[in-house]
Amino acid sequence: MAHHVCVPRLDRRGFLKVGAALSGGLVINVAVPIAFRPPWAAEVGPSFDPNAFIRIDRRGVVTLVMPMVEMGQGTYTALPMLLAEELEVALDQVRLEHAPPNDVLYANPMLHFQATGMSSSIRAFWTPLRQAGAVGRTLLIAAAANRWRVDPGRCRAQRGVILHPTSTRRLPYGELVDDAATLPVPAADSVALKDSREFTLIGTPAKRLDTPDKVNGLAQFGIDVRVPNMKVAAIAISPVFGGKPKSVNEAAARTVKGVCQVVRIDNAVAVVGDHMWAAKKGLIAAAIQWDDGPLATINSSDIIRQLEEASKQPGVVARNEGDAENALAGAAQRIDAIYQVPFLAHAAMEPMNCTVHVRKDGCDLWVGTQVPTRTQSLVAEITGLPKDAVKLHNQLLGGGFGRRLEADGTVLAVKIAQHVDGPVKVLWSREEDIQHDMYRPYYYDRLSAGLDASGKPVAWTHRLCGSSIYARYLPQIFTNGLDHDAVEAAAEPPYHLPNIHVDYVRVEPPGIPTAFWRGVGPTHNVFVVESFIDELAAAAKQDPVAYRKTLLGHNPRALGVLELATRQAGWGRPLPARRARGVSVQFAFDTYLSQVAEVEVTTEGSVQVHRIVCAVDCGIAINPDTIAAQVEGGALFGLTAALYGNITLKNGRVEQSNFHDYQPIRIDEAPRIETHLVRSAASPGGFGEAPTAAVAPAVTNAIFAATGKRIRTLPIDTALLKSTA
Amino acid sequence: MAFTIKVNGIAHSVDVDADTPLLWVLRDVLGMCGTKFGCGIALCGACTVHLDGTPTRSCVTPVGSIGNQAITTIEAIRKTPQGKAVQQAWLDLEVVQCGYCQSGQIMSAAALLTNTPKPSDAEIDAAMSGNVCRCGTYQRIRAAIHHAAGMRED
Numbered sequence: 001m002a003h004h005v006c007v008p009r010l011d012r013r014g015f016l017k018v019g020a021a022l023s024g025g026l027v028i029n030v031a032v033p034i035a036f037r038p039p040w041a042a043e044v045g046p047s048f049d050p051n052a053f054i055r056i057d058r059r060g061v062v063t064l065v066m067p068m069v070e071m072g073q074g075t076y077t078a079l080p081m082l083l084a085e086e087l088e089v090a091l092d093q094v095r096l097e098h099a100p101p102n103d104v105l106y107a108n109p110m111l112h113f114q115a116t117g118m119s120s121s122i123r124a125f126w127t128p129l130r131q132a133g134a135v136g137r138t139l140l141i142a143a144a145a146n147r148w149r150v151d152p153g154r155c156r157a158q159r160g161v162i163l164h165p166t167s168t169r170r171l172p173y174g175e176l177v178d179d180a181a182t183l184p185v186p187a188a189d190s191v192a193l194k195d196s197r198e199f200t201l202i203g204t205p206a207k208r209l210d211t212p213d214k215v216n217g218l219a220q221f222g223i224d225v226r227v228p229n230m231k232v233a234a235i236a237i238s239p240v241f242g243g244k245p246k247s248v249n250e251a252a253a254r255t256v257k258g259v260c261q262v263v264r265i266d267n268a269v270a271v272v273g274d275h276m277w278a279a280k281k282g283l284i285a286a287a288i289q290w291d292d293g294p295l296a297t298i299n300s301s302d303i304i305r306q307l308e309e310a311s312k313q314p315g316v317v318a319r320n321e322g323d324a325e326n327a328l329a330g331a332a333q334r335i336d337a338i339y340q341v342p343f344l345a346h347a348a349m350e351p352m353n354c355t356v357h358v359r360k361d362g363c364d365l366w367v368g369t370q371v372p373t374r375t376q377s378l379v380a381e382i383t384g385l386p387k388d389a390v391k392l393h394n395q396l397l398g399g400g401f402g403r404r405l406e407a408d409g410t411v412l413a414v415k416i417a418q419h420v421d422g423p424v425k426v427l428w429s430r431e432e433d434i435q436h437d438m439y440r441p442y443y444y445d446r447l448s449a450g451l452d453a454s455g456k457p458v459a460w461t462h463r464l465c466g467s468s469i470y471a472r473y474l475p476q477i478f479t480n481g482l483d484h485d486a487v488e489a490a491a492e493p494p495y496h497l498p499n500i501h502v503d504y505v506r507v508e509p510p511g512i513p514t515a516f517w518r519g520v521g522p523t524h525n526v527f528v529v530e531s532f533i534d535e536l537a538a539a540a541k542q543d544p545v546a547y548r549k550t551l552l553g554h555n556p557r558a559l560g561v562l563e564l565a566t567r568q569a570g571w572g573r574p575l576p577a578r579r580a581r582g583v584s585v586q587f588a589f590d591t592y593l594s595q596v597a598e599v600e601v602t603t604e605g606s607v608q609v610h611r612i613v614c615a616v617d618c619g620i621a622i623n624p625d626t627i628a629a630q631v632e633g634g635a636l637f638g639l640t641a642a643l644y645g646n647i648t649l650k651n652g653r654v655e656q657s658n659f660h661d662y663q664p665i666r667i668d669e670a671p672r673i674e675t676h677l678v679r680s681a682a683s684p685g686g687f688g689e690a691p692t693a694a695v696a697p698a699v700t701n702a703i704f705a706a707t708g709k710r711i712r713t714l715p716i717d718t719a720l721l722k723s724t725a
Numbered sequence: 726m727a728f729t730i731k732v733n734g735i736a737h738s739v740d741v742d743a744d745t746p747l748l749w750v751l752r753d754v755l756g757m758c759g760t761k762f763g764c765g766i767a768l769c770g771a772c773t774v775h776l777d778g779t780p781t782r783s784c785v786t787p788v789g790s791i792g793n794q795a796i797t798t799i800e801a802i803r804k805t806p807q808g809k810a811v812q813q814a815w816l817d818l819e820v821v822q823c824g825y826c827q828s829g830q831i832m833s834a835a836a837l838l839t840n841t842p843k844p845s846d847a848e849i850d851a852a853m854s855g856n857v858c859r860c861g862t863y864q865r866i867r868a869a870i871h872h873a874a875g876m877r878e879d
Contacts, residue, residue, distance in 0.1 A: 072823030072860045207819065214824030215815045217759020217799035221825060224758035232753055257742055275753030276762075277745040349763050349771060349825040349859050398761070398825030399859050430764040625819055629865070633822055636861030659768040659857060668850035670863040 016135050016188045017048045020181040025057040025174075027181070028136050030128045032109040038474055040377030041103035041113040052105045054083065054132055056140075060160050060174030062087065063095045067106035067114060068121040069370055070210055071400035072633070073688040074626035075121045077208045079129060081622055082122075085201045086133030086193060088157035089173070096209060098394040101372035112474070116370045117405050117516065119589040119686025122622055126684055127193075134191040136180075143179035144171050196620055196681045205625035210396070222368035222395040223353045227423040230355065231260060233270040233416055234279035235426060237436045240292040240652035241511050245269050253286040262286060263419040270416040272424055280429070295511035296652040300442075303509040303649070304340070307444035311338075311465045315505035316481040318464075318491040322499030327459035331450025335539050339447065339528040340713040343647035344440035344517055345433075345654075347662055350398020352409040352428040356417035362389040364423070367410055368397035375407040379414050401637070402516035405473075406438050434662050435654040438515030439647055441467035443486075443524045447532050455540025456550070460497040462490055462528070465505040467514040481506060488521030489588045489693070493529045494558040495551035511652050518637055519689030522588035523696075527642075527714065530584040530697035535710065544701060545571055545583055557617050558585055560678055561594035565615035568676050569596035578602065578723075579610075582702030584694045589686030592617040592678075595635070595694040597671075599702035605721035609639060609671040609699055614691060616675060619682035627687060628675040634691030635673050640665040642696035646715050728788050732757070733801035743789025747781075748772045750788050751798060759799040759828050763857070770856030773829040774798050780836040782855075799828040807838040807873070814873035822860035830856050834870050843874050 017029040029052050034041075055063040064083055070076040080094045099106045103113050110120040137157045144162035145152035148169055155164050160173045196202070213219040238244060250262040253271050258278025263270040271282035328334060355366040363383055369375050372392050380387045397404055413426035428436070443466035450459035468483035477484070482504055491502045508514075517523065537547035545566050552559040562585050571581060579600040586593050598611040614631045621627050644663040648655045656662040700711040707721055727740045730747075732755065739754050751757045751774070760783055763771030767782040774783045775797040802808030811834045814820075821827050830853070837844055837852040844852065849870050858866070 070823075072821075074822070205819075207816075208821070210824070211816060211819065211821045214821045214827055215812045215831060216803065217757075217828050219824055220758070221761075223762065224752075226756055226758070275741070275745075275749050277741070277749040277753075281742075347859060349761070349769070349823065349857065351762065397823060399823045401859070427762075430766075430769075629819065629822060629862075632864050633861035636863065637859070640859075658766060659764050664857045664859060665861075665863075666854045666857065667863040667866065668854040670861070673864055 016132055016185065018135065018139065018181065018185045019048060019050060020178070021055050021057065022050045023057070024178060025055055025181070026136065026139070026177040027052065028054040028132045029105060030054070030132045031105070032107065032128050034107050034109055034112055036112060036476060037103065038113055038476060040374050041107065046104070049105055054136065056136065056173055056177050058174045058177060060093065060172050061095055062089055062093055063097060065097045065099045067099050067108065068116040069098070069368065069394060069397055071116070071370070071397035071404070073630065074208060074623060075116070076210045077206060078122055078622045078626060079125055080209065081201050081206055082125060082129040083133045085199055086130045087136050089160045091201065091206055091209065093160050099372070101376040101392045103373045114371070114373045115405065116400070117402065119688040119690065122684045123590060123686055130193050131188040131191065134193055135186060135188060138186055138191050139180040139183050140173055140176050142183050143176040146179065147171070202620065202622055203624065206623055219396055221350050221398045222366060223350050223398065223427065225355045225366040225395060225425065227355060227357065227366070230423040230425055231272045231274065231420065232276050232279050233272045233424050233426045234276060234283045235268050235270045235412070235416070235428060235432060236283055236288055237268040237432055238290050239435065240290070240296045241513065242295050243267065243293040244291045245288055246291040247289040249285065249287045253282040256282040256285050261420065263416050265415045268412060270426065272420055276427060292652060298511035298649055298652045300648040303442060304444065306509070307442065307465045307507055310505045310507045311444050311446045311463055313505065315463055315465070315503035317501070317503050318482055318487040319500055319502040324459045324461050324499040324501035327499035328448055328450040328461065331458050332453045333451040333539060334448065335451070335535055336448045337532060337535060337712055339445040339531065341443050341524050341527060342645065342714060343442050343512065344641055344645045345437040345647050345656070345662055346401045346403035346517060347434060347664065348399025348401055348403055351430055351433040353426060354410045354413035355423060355425040356413045357423035358383060358414065358417045362391065363414070365390065365392045365410060366395060367392070368395040368404060369407065369410065370397070370400050370404040371407060375410050378407050378411055382411060382414055383418070401518040402520070403437065405516050408438065430659070431657045434656055434658065438513040440517030440520060441469070441514040442509065445528050447528065449532065449536055451536060451540055455542055457497055457536055459499045461501045463503050463505065464490055465507050467508050468506045469514055469516055469520065471506065485521045488525065489586060490525035490529060494555050494585055494587045495533065495548070496554055512649060519588070519692045522586060522689065522693040523638065526584065526586045526588065526693040527696040530586070531700055531712065534697070534701045534704065538704070548583070548585060557592045558587055561585065561592045561615040561617050564676050564678060565594035565596050565613050568615065568674065569598070569613040571596060578706050580702050580705035582698045582700065582705055584697040584701065586690070586694045588693060589690050590619070591685030591687055591690045593690050593694050595698040597695065597698035597702045599699055599706060601703055601706045601721050603723040605718040607643065607703065607716060607718060607721065612671050612673045612695065612698070614673065614675050615678065617678035617680055618685040618687050619680050620684045621677055622684060624677055627677065630687050631675040631691045632673045634689065635695045636665050636670060638692040638695035639699065642699055642714055642716055644715055730788065730791055730796060731793070732796045733798060739788065741788060744787045747774065747783040747786045747788055747791065747796070751783065757798060757800060761825055761828055763826065769826070770833060771826050771829040773832040773856065775832060775836060778836065778839060780833050799832060802832060802835050805835060808835040810873040810876045811835045811838065811869070814869040814876060818865050818869040818872055820862050820865040820869050822862055826856060826858045830858065830866055834866070834873070837870065838874060844870060
């Protein structure tokens with residue numbers, strides 16, 4: 001999701017409300033103003049809740065109710081670090097709870113509702129959580145100073161204790177919380193926040209709070225939820241999108257031991273059983289026949305042809321500066337290219353699932369979701385229940401990558417559960433998960449550039465064609481036909497390009513739903529822009545790094561990461577034959593990043609990535625170890641897509657089904673990955689998605705350097721790389 | 726029909742068909758959810774358990790085929806020196822991201838160290854390439870296995 005569309009600034013002030021907890025102690029609510037609310041978040045409730053957000057109890061235990069969800073990106077450690085830094089508590093004094101759905105208390109100001117995505121968590125809560133900590137600390141100091149009748153200016157807070165150094169008196173927070181809850185609350189922006197040089201926790205590689213239970217099997221993901229008297233349902237969804245079950249042998253399914261019930265809904269069949277195996281066997285016995293509906297003739301080639309046609313007509317202008325058309329006509333050299341990236345599934349390790357208990361008067365949902373309020377609202381709609389009767393119990397996510405920004409899995413589960421007496425866990429097989437994902441769109445891009453006699457670009461045109469996710473997901477910000485997400489990192493490449501024209505043609509593919517995927521816009525656009533810049537460098541007969549540097553003079557942070565990455569990678573040092581380096585630079589999610597990939601292409605055409613060096617300027621790095629982990633993981637996520645990721649349709653059906661034909665990278669193919677951080681005092685940028693985008697062009701540019709062959713379509717077709725020599 | 730299986734030293738009697746994969750017996754019948762479902766056809770390793778110490782994909786292991794073999798799951802792997810070292814190494818090197826695949830990774834790594842106390846990178850690749858991690862924690866997994874191997878000498 002793009003950041004341009006969001007009104008809030010990074011320094012946005014939160015409104016703090018402070019009061020007493022029900023069971024005693026201090027409660028701090030952080031309400032960040034939201035520019036507008038989508039329909040499902042429109043209702044406004046009380047803005048103070050004695051259980052909400054931050055509680056400090058009489059034992060001094062700090063509870064942070066996590067507005068963002070943990071799916072591996074480390075937010076369950078980084079957000080508590082922001083609070084703990086200013087509240088002056090150790091990280092191990094903070095307990096975490098998953099937040100219930102509530103847009104009044106927990107909305108993400110960058111996304112306009114309670115949602116974890118767009119690499120936004122740190123940017124959204126950087127100021128509000130530190131302010132909440134500072135206000136809490138100020139109140140606790142005031143409470144202690146009152147009790148001791150001393151100047152609060154002579155007291156200080158340290159590791160959950162207020163100290164009065166001159167008299168050596170000390171009081172732990174737990175003994176002060178009730179007093180603190182009654183004191184007048186200072187305005188959030190009246191409390192001074194630490195300068196980054198004073199940080200003792202932020203900037204340290206703090207241990208993740210969620211790790212211990214993830215190494216001993218105790219961590220509970222959505223799929224692990226067990227409710228008394230719960231049944232398990234296996235599902236089959238129409239293999240063609242929009243199809244319906246035509247015939248179901250319910251009697252045969254019910255003869256399978258452990259099967260209780262067969263449920264038929266509009267586009268799917270579920271077999272409910274005592275355990276998954278019984279349900280699965282029941283599903284096979286049901287021998288479902290499908291009415292495929294009108295989309296059963298769609299093939300990938302139809303979709304690509306449609307995109308190609310659409311790309312011949314102008315689109316909605318995303319950026320226009322100078323006169324690209326004239327500059328192109330007058331250029332000494334003209335380069336044209338077409339780039340394509342495929343549909344991609346998410347394939348999170350935890351297959352889609354949701355446990356539901358629908359009753360006359362209410363509904364409980366146990367699910368790991370990136371969008372609790374959107375989910376709650378959709379379920380209220382289906383069931384006809386009031387929203388507050390739909391209780392959502394959020395869980396740890398076994399991977400999100402954007403898949404769990406959609407509520408389709410929960411909607412399906414609820415429709416099934418409406419026919420089931422008692423709670424039911426609806427669990428997708430891996431095949432259903434891959435074949436009924438909502439996919440990263442296929443994009444078809446047309447680019448032209450003009451170079452002057454010295455090889456410098458004088459014109460740049462880029463037309464992007466593909467699905468708009470925002471048009472469906474959040475139409476309020478799909479304005480004038482422009483999807484800011486789709487064009488992120490294309491409309492504003494980091495380079496000095498004097499005559500630039502970027503336009504977007506929305507094309508919705510028939511027969512396949514599209515959705516967000518780890519860094520949608522940048523993941524597509526950085527590949528295209530960084531490959532094309534590389535093409536220009538080659539046309540200008542210049543070194544790709546030197547060429548980029550001449551175009552980054554105005555952009556010191558982009559130049560800084562490029563210099564750091566290439567220096568650490570040993571750019572220019574000789575390599576064996578068929579081995580070469582490639583580079584990429586990007587600015588996305590408010591983070592600068594440069595990657596150098598060292599790649600070997602065998603004479604048979606196979607691609608082995610040996611090493612990836614990544615330089616990062618994300619402003620203040622909250623937890624540098626998490627940054628490194630996200631570089632390692634993001635690069636492999638992007639590399640998997642570049643090497644293997646390809647969802648195709650044949651006769652309306654997704655052809656891939658499991659990890660043999662939707663192949664993830666494995667440990668024996670994983671390159672060495674190095675992270676180098678630029679020290680910075682700038683406000684933090686987003687990070688969960690950034691490293692995914694930069695890797696594909698670094699690798700394909702290295703392939704070009706090694707073989708002279710330019711990859712313009714992903715995934716990389718190794719047949720093209722076979723040596724003919 | 727009823728089967729008696731020994732999980733982490735405790736005997737359990739379960740009444741399921743003989744072809745029921747051990748994975749679903751553990752998760753849905755016995756309520757032991759540390760062992761994960763990822764693919765159902767032994768392609769991802771998330772469901773790895775030990776049968777008499779041998780790493781085994783429980784998603785394709787029919788309960789009727791197990792007999793007297795001792796089943797060890799993530800919930801009890803700390804009781805073996807290799808399992809304990811691997812878990813500690815995972816914490817020390819902060820391997821985990823979403824964590825979903827890590828039960829299986831740890832079970833495979835513990836089995837590797839039992840048979841090969843000082844594995845090379847190539848031996849790690851061979852033993853661990855059946856375990857998929859979509860978060861991409863492989864580099865740390867490799868380092869943590871080396872770390873755990875060193876730990877056991879101390």
